Every structure is written in structure tokens, then in C-alpha cells.
Amino acid sequence: MSPALLHGEHHTNGHANGVKKPVDGFGTRAIHVGSEPNAETGAVIPAISLATTYRQEAIGVHKGFEYSRSGNPNRNALEETLAAIETGGAFGIAFASGSSTTATVLQSLGADAHIISVNDVYGGTFRYMTRVAKVNQNLETTFLDLENVDDDTIAAAIRPNTKLIWIESPTNPTLRLIDIPRVVAVAHAHPSNPLVLVDNTFLSPYYSSPLLQGADIVMHSLTKYVNGHSDVVMGALILPPRHAELNNTLRFFQNAIGAVPSPYDCWLAQRGAKTLHLRMKAHGTNALAVATALAKSPYVEEIIYPGLASHPRHELAYRSLAPHARKFVDAHLAAHGEDGGFPYGGMLSFRIRGGLAQADKFLTSTRLFTLAESLGGVESLGEHPAKMTHGSIPEAERLALGITDNLVRLSVGVEDADDLVADVEQALEAAAATLEA
Ligand SMILES: Cc1ncc(COP(=O)(O)O)c(C=O)c1O
Numbered sequence: 083m084s085p086a087l088l089h090g091e092h093h094t095n096g097h098a099n100g101v102k103k104p105v106d107g108f109g110t111r112a113i114h115v116g117s118e119p120n121a122e123t124g125a126v127i128p129a130i131s132l133a134t135t136y137r138q139e140a141i142g143v144h145k146g147f148e149y150s151r152s153g154n155p156n157r158n159a160l161e162e163t164l165a166a167i168e169t170g171g172a173f174g175i176a177f178a179s180g181s182s183t184t185a186t187v188l189q190s191l192g193a194d195a196h197i198i199s200v201n202d203v204y205g206g207t208f209r210y211m212t213r214v215a216k217v218n219q220n221l222e223t224t225f226l227d228l229e230n231v232d233d234d235t236i237a238a239a240i241r242p243n244t245k246l247i248w249i250e251s252p253t254n255p256t257l258r259l260i261d262i263p264r265v266v267a268v269a270h271a272h273p274s275n276p277l278v279l280v281d282n283t284f285l286s287p288y289y290s291s292p293l294l295q296g297a298d299i300v301m302h303s304l305t306k307y308v309n310g311h312s313d314v315v316m317g318a319l320i321l322p323p324r325h326a327e328l329n330n331t332l333r334f335f336q337n338a339i340g341a342v343p344s345p346y347d348c349w350l351a352q353r354g355a356k357t358l359h360l361r362m363k364a365h366g367t368n369a370l371a372v373a374t375a376l377a378k379s380p381y382v383e384e385i386i387y388p389g390l391a392s393h394p395r396h397e398l399a400y401r402s403l404a405p406h407a408r409k410f411v412d413a414h415l416a417a418h419g420e421d422g423g424f425p426y427g428g429m430l431s432f433r434i435r436g437g438l439a440q441a442d443k444f445l446t447s448t449r450l451f452t453l454a455e456s457l458g459g460v461e462s463l464g465e466h467p468a469k470m471t472h473g474s475i476p477e478a479e480r481l482a483l484g485i486t487d488n489l490v491r492l493s494v495g496v497e498d499a500d501d502l503v504a505d506v507e508q509a510l511e512a513a514a515a516t517l518e519a
Contacts, residue, residue: 116162156348168320170293173329180303182341183317259395266296288362291404306458309354366425369494389426447512457493
């Protein structure tokens with residue numbers, strides 16, 4: 083069964099007259115699923131429903147909503163949109179933040195469980211695993227270099243109580259790529275049959291569809307690309323059709339914990355999701371342009387962008403593209419040739435010639451890249467992982483992960499590419515001047 087058909091089974095409503103609706107593309111789903119015009123007023127955009135409680139016509143007789151923590155029209159609408167755009171998904175669950183999403187998943191594993199996690203997982207996820215779940219529920223985590231270890235090593239790390247394998251791909255900030263189908267195959271062939279979760283925040287549902295690659299759960303910090311405008315903190319889980327029971331379990335935990343987003347934030351995130359496909363194409367072409375300029379600069383020691391042929395997993399990046407992104411990338415390659423690489427998300431990292439002083443000079447000399455944490459918004463951001471996002475990792479571990487003092491991470495926005503390239507080039511000149519001084 084093709085992925086699109088699989089998706090269509092769950093998200094396209096057949097017409098009342100029995101005529102089957104065609105399976106819609108990514109952008110069409112993003113704009114229309116969960117956003118039908120209001121039946122009463124005709125409003126094209128959903129109203130924001132702030133009510134915390136709902137009238138019951140008789141005891142237990144209601145229109146599907148009782149109390150806003152358990153369900154709210156804006157949250158439901160966003161969840162429908164999310165399940166439609168995370169291709170292969172059937173169930174979406176929206177949370178108050180990416181971090182509360184992580185916490186809910188890990189709490190649902192119960193006491194004394196074991197999980198395997200990619201070794202350079204997002205710092206907040208590492209912190210929750212090692213300093214909260216370890217203390218509160220005796221969760222044991224084995225951190226593995228899932229990019230490089232062989233299948234036997236992964237299989238050998240799975241224990242009778244291993245319930246989950248946590249993947250982030252690409253990793254942050256060194257953009258290592260993990261072969262998701264390979265990890266899924268090892269996990270699902272093992273008698274313990276752990277679930278495979280992919281944090282798909284960095285690529286967004288536009289560039290990567292882990293559920294089509296066999297993953298059991300996709301998670302997102304919606305704070306990043308899905309909302310896309312740096313004005314909402316939210317998270318989400320999306321599950322495939324086979325995991326109806328797991329969806330119920332996770333919803334039960336979410337409701338019990340109360341890790342729910344506000345209706346207004348859901349409304350904003352749904353609005354953001356409608357332009358995800360447009361923004362992700364622009365993020366990708368801009369990041370490729372900036373990466374190409376950085377690769378040519380004498381002031382750059384190394385550029386890390388999986389869309390460039392110089393990236394060690396460039397071939398895997400192409401192979402793992404979501405079907406809709408593959409079409410976009412193929413059109414780019416046909417127009418520009420293969421040597422220049424292809425758009426692959428908006429995140430890149432590079433090692434500037436010099437050290438901390440040059441990284442600092444670069445990051446404070448840009449006109450358009452704002453020095454700030456986070457990523458995925460329309461505006462370009464730059465940050466210094468060693469001192470900012472990854473500052474809490476002990477130095478030896480940081481260096482082992484390649485997070486050196488001259489590493490700079492950029493979240494390339496959707497401004498005009500020429501302006502971004504010029505900005506990066508002038509900031510590199512400014513940084514280089516401090517080298518020579
Ligand atoms: C990959 C990844 N996962 C999860 C999170 C946590 O999400 P939030 O900040 O929405 O809690 C982040 C935040 O930076 C992230 O980058």
C-alpha cells in the first residue's frame with residue numbers, strides 16, 4: 083500500500099454521495115484538514131473557543147466536550163491537522179510544550195523501565211531522562227551512538243524491560259543522521275519489541291516522515307517549525323493507525339498530568355502549520371545557499387549541512403526524504419545539478435576558523451541573524467552551542483560530541499537568500515579581522 087493511500091484512509095472523508103475524494107497533497111492537507119468552515123456561521127477560520135466547561139443536555143449527553151483539559155475544539159482541530167501532515171499518522175495529541183510531551187511519554191513507561199536513546203539527544207530530553215525519570219521512576223537510559231554502531235550492538239543493548247528507543251535525526255547541533263528503518267528493524271525483530279520514537283522537530287513533517295519508515299511515535303516541539311513564528315511553546319505526538327490503544331494510554335496520561343496547551347496557542351499553531359510546506363521549502367533553499375557560501379569561505383574550517391555532498395550521510399539524507407519533499411528536492415536537483423546539493427531543512431552548523439572569540443565576534447556582527455536560542459521561526463537565528471544550548475553538558479562529553487568552542491549553529495530563516503548570504507559573509511570578515519589582529 084502506498085504511503086499516500088495509507089494516509090488517505092484515515093484523513094480524507096468520503097463524500098456523502100459515495101464518490102471517493104482524491105488523496106490530497108501535503109499543502110492541501112495542511113490547509114484543509116481540521117479547518118473546515120464553521121457549520122453555523124460559515125467562518126472560514128476556526129473561532130477560538132475559550133470555554134473551560136461545556137453544557138450537558140442530560141447527564142453525560144454532550145457534543146463531545148465536557149471540560150477543556152480533556153478536550154477543546156481548537157486542540158482537536160490542531161490535532162487533526164497534525165495527524166494529517168505527519169504523513170502516515172492517524173492520531174495527534176497536542177501538549178503544552180515539547181518538554182511536557184517528552185515527560186508524558188516517559189512517565190507512561192512506568193517504574194523500572196529501560197530505554198535506549200541517541201547519545202546527542204536534545205539537552206532538555208537528556209536532563210529529563212537522567213535527572214527526573216531516573217530519580218522518580220528508576221528509568222535506566224543507555225545512550226548509544228545510533229549513527230555509527232552496528233545492528234548487533236543495538237540488539238545487545240535491548241533488555242527484557244527495554245520499552246522505547248528514542249531517536250533524534252538529525253541530531254543537535256552536529257546534524258548526525260540516523261538510519262531510522264535500520265533501528266526500527268532491529269527493535270521490532272527483538273523479543274522485547276521496544277517502541278521506536280522519533281523526535282522530528284528539526285526536519286518537521288515536511289522533510290521527514292518517520293512513521294512511513296516504521297517508527298511507532300513521532301514527537302515534535304511545535305515551538306519550532308510547525309508553529310514557525312517564535313510565538314508559541316507547544317509539543318505534540320503523532321501515532322500511526324496501528325497504535326489506537328497506545329494513543330488512548332498517552333491521552334490518559336496527558337489528561338491525568340494536565341500537560342495541555344491553551345486554545346489560543348492551538349489556534350496559532352494550526353495557523354502556522356498551514357504554511358509549513360511553503361516555509362520549509364524556503365528554509366531549505368536559504369540554508370543551502372548559506373551553507374554553500376560558508377563552504378567556500380577561507381574563514382570556515384567545516385560546514386555541516388546534510389544537503390551538501392560533503393556531509394558524510396548525504397546519501398541517507400536523500401534516501402530518507404518524505405515523499406512530498408522528494409518531489410521538491412528532485413525538481414531542485416534537475417534545475418541546479420547534483421553537485422550543489424539539495425535543500426534539507428533550515429538548520430546548519432559550522433566551525434569558524436579560530437575559537438570562542440571568533441565565534442562570538444561572528445554572532446555579534448550579523449545584521450539579520452539574531453543571537454538567540456531556539457530555531458525554526460521565520461527569522462534567522464544564530465547561537466553558540468558550547469556556551470548556550472549545550473552549556474550544561476560537561477566539557478569532556480561536549481568535546482566528544484564535537485561541540486567545540488568554534489562551533490556555531492544557524493537556524494536559517496525565510497528572508498531573502500542574498501541578504502542572508504551577504505550577512506554571513508560580512509560577519510565572517512569581521513570575525514577574521516580579530517584573528518589577524
Ligand atoms: C529537538 C527538540 N526536542 C524537544 C525540545 C523541547 O521543546 P520545548 O522547548 O517546546 O519544550 C526542543 C527544544 O529546543 C528541541 O530542540
